[in-house]
Amino acid sequence: MIEPFETDDPRDPRYALGATGVLERFNSAGVLEASDAHAARRIQALGAEPDDDVALAVALAVRSLRHGSVCLALGGLVEEPLPSGLVWPDGWVERVAASRLAEIGVVRVEDDVVYLDRYWREECQVRDDLVARLALPPPVVDEPRLEALAVSLFDDRYAEQRTAALQAAKQWTTVLTGGPGTGKTTAVAGLLALLADQSERPLRIALTAPTGKASARLQEAVRTALRGTSLDGHREAVGEPVAQTLHRLLGWKRGSRNRFRHDRDNRLPHDVIVVDETSMVSLTMMARLLEAVRADCRLVLVGDPDQLASVEAGAVLSDLVEGLSRGRSGSVAALQTSHRFGPEIGGLAASVRAGDAHGVLDRLRDGGDHIELLDASDTAVLASLRDRLVRHALRLREAAAGGAATEAIEVLDRHRLLCAHRDGPWGVGHWNRVVERSLAEHTGLPIGGGWGQEWYAGRPLLLTSNDYGLDLFNGDTGVVVATDDGVRAAIAVPGGHRSLATSRLTDVETMHAMTVHKSQGSQATEVTVLLPPDDSRLLTRELLYTALTRAEQKVNVVATPDAVRLAVERPAQRASGLAARLAHGAGIHSGSS
Numbered sequence: 001m002i003e004p005f006e007t008d009d010p011r012d013p014r015y016a017l018g019a020t021g022v023l024e025r026f027n028s029a030g031v032l033e034a035s036d037a038h039a040a041r042r043i044q045a046l047g048a049e050p051d052d053d054v055a056l057a058v059a060l061a062v063r064s065l066r067h068g069s070v071c072l073a074l075g076g077l078v079e080e081p082l083p084s085g086l087v088w089p090d091g092w093v094e095r096v097a098a099s100r101l102a103e104i105g106v107v108r109v110e111d112d113v114v115y116l117d118r119y120w121r122e123e124c125q126v127r128d129d130l131v132a133r134l135a136l137p138p139p140v141v142d143e144p145r146l147e148a149l150a151v152s153l154f155d156d157r158y159a160e161q162r163t164a165a166l167q168a169a170k171q172w173t174t175v176l177t178g179g180p181g182t183g184k185t186t187a188v189a190g191l192l193a194l195l196a197d198q199s200e201r202p203l204r205i206a207l208t209a210p211t212g213k214a215s216a217r218l219q220e221a222v223r224t225a226l227r228g229t230s231l232d233g234h235r236e237a238v239g240e241p242v243a244q245t246l247h248r249l250l251g252w253k254r255g256s257r258n259r260f261r262h263d264r265d266n267r268l269p270h271d272v273i274v275v276d277e278t279s280m281v282s283l284t285m286m287a288r289l290l291e292a293v294r295a296d297c298r299l300v301l302v303g304d305p306d307q308l309a310s311v312e313a314g315a316v317l318s319d320l321v322e323g324l325s326r327g328r329s330g331s332v333a334a335l336q337t338s339h340r341f342g343p344e345i346g347g348l349a350a351s352v353r354a355g356d357a358h359g360v361l362d363r364l365r366d367g368g369d370h371i372e373l374l375d376a377s378d379t380a381v382l383a384s385l386r387d388r389l390v391r392h393a394l395r396l397r398e399a400a401a402g403g404a405a406t407e408a409i410e411v412l413d414r415h416r417l418l419c420a421h422r423d424g425p426w427g428v429g430h431w432n433r434v435v436e437r438s439l440a441e442h443t444g445l446p447i448g449g450g451w452g453q454e455w456y457a458g459r460p461l462l463l464t465s466n467d468y469g470l471d472l473f474n475g476d477t478g479v480v481v482a483t484d485d486g487v488r489a490a491i492a493v494p495g496g497h498r499s500l501a502t503s504r505l506t507d508v509e510t511m512h513a514m515t516v517h518k519s520q521g522s523q524a525t526e527v528t529v530l531l532p533p534d535d536s537r538l539l540t541r542e543l544l545y546t547a548l549t550r551a552e553q554k555v556n557v558v559a560t561p562d563a564v565r566l567a568v569e570r571p572a573q574r575a576s577g578l579a580a581r582l583a584h585g586a587g588i589h590s591g592s593s
Contacts, residue, residue, distance in 0.1 A: 212466040
């Protein structure tokens with residue numbers, strides 16, 4: 001869908017200075033942004049492409065990448081309405097397919113779909129590598145021993161996890177899916193115990209995830225599961241697997257952002273690789289991972305396909321689930337039963353996944369003690385939300401000012417405000433400022449970065465980059481706490497917190513509110529979800545589902561009914577050909593894995 005940007009500022013940086021012709025017209029109308037127009041003009045010049053309408057197709061393909069798609073269906077696009085004065089080119093698909101840029105391979109055209117060459121190659125590579133893995137003879141296992149041990153590791157409460165672990169043990173590639181609390185980590189830990197029992201030597205295990213926070217959480221979760229009653233006797237055989245980000249696993253290569261030390265010519269040495277939060281993995285990173293995995297390595301891709309996808313291009317996990325399932329490859333293991341939520345939040349999440357807007361609104365209105373819908377069009381509701389946030393911030397400050405770091409961390413995790421936007425009246429920045437102004441009024445202290453005291457006791461923290469020297473990760477949270485030596489940052493870690501001088505923290509934000517994207521992988525006792533008006537393009541089913549499933553005991557949705565309805569009925573549209581490629585390829589080899 002074409003949604004032009006709107007601005008009254010002629011100096012808006014989205015306008016492309018120096019753009020001419022069709023690119024200038026589409027940029028001036030808000031269809032293209034400056035980066036789209038400049039990239040297309042540069043590609044046109046380098047490829048000596050004479051047709052400006054071909055450059056327009058390139059610019060729109062770049063625009064699609066910014067919105068998460070890896071390709072652009074020109075045939076469907078020409079049916080979209082345009083701002084006044086603009087028209088779609090005639091015979092566009094044929095002209096792009098016959099263009100100089102297509103001839104030299106800068107763009108690829110399949111039917112009416114246009115790719116930039118890099119993403120076409122990556123999509124085909126992911127298909128080829130996965131289909132090749134499906135065609136391999138299955139790993140040799142002692143099935144009676146495997147089955148007997150699985151029964152002792154997983155009692156009847158975890159029958160789904162037992163089935164998934166057995167399935168993954170008998171094949172080289174498994175996509176393990178499930179929502180929050182469905183026991184994905186339990187299945188992974190049991191799988192590692194099963195494989196360790198089958199191996200004559202210690203297994204080389206890699207635990208990895210797209211972000212440092214997710215990888216650290218995976219490591220702790222697996223180790224905790226291995227300390228469980230049924231798995232404890234196998235902990236020594238599995239060892240203490242260390243998790244790391246995908247970037248660190250693959251190894252940075254100097255001078256390159258998209259290539260790594262481990263590749264097709266230098267494979268990873270591991271016997272088992274488990275990737276958590278696969279929904280956050282981009283197409284490019286999946287291509288780099290698959291080319292680096294040995295053929296005799298079990299690869300387990302874990303995640304929730306209904307969550308928000310990567311901030312980069314691609315919706316790889318949902319494509320894998322759809323394509324491999326359609327291809328009947330047997331590579332997808334799905335966990336259905338949540339052990340985290342009560343029936344109210346679990347049922348609400350299920351209705352969102354199903355796209356049942358009527359059912360979602362009914363559940364929100366009749367949610368009992370665990371779900372509440374508050375109308376965002378009512379100014380009293382927004383005032384009440386502000387008061388709620390301020391009360392929480394005051395309790396947080398009371399604990400932190402008294403030096404009670406453990407209590408402060410506990411208070412921090414009792415409630416979380418999640419927003420779709422970073423900026424504007426519905427965004428994180430606005431609500432952080434609102435809370436800090438109110439704190440200043442209540443305490444009489446100059447609180448608030450930029451105009452007052454930045455490092456105040458009770459300031460909630462969100463780390464926004466990895467610091468491997470300090471073993472801190474993007475997404476870690478904490479609180480500024482008063483001590484005898486001044487304020488220090490108490491950063492939450494599994495089982496407690498770490499105390500650090502605030503001067504050692506670089507990329508950090510205030511977290512009285514946070515975006516839904518940043519919240520992925522975290523939980524809070526109670527969550528308030530603030531949805532923007534129904535004209536926001538960020539309103540999607542995946543955003544609402546991700547936000548709701550951050551709550552452990554209660555979720556409050558601050559939104560108009562129209563905004564809820566639109567979010568539920570609007571799945572994220574990310575154009576991709578990967579699912580169809582996989583369905584065909586996996587179907588060919590459906591009996592081989």
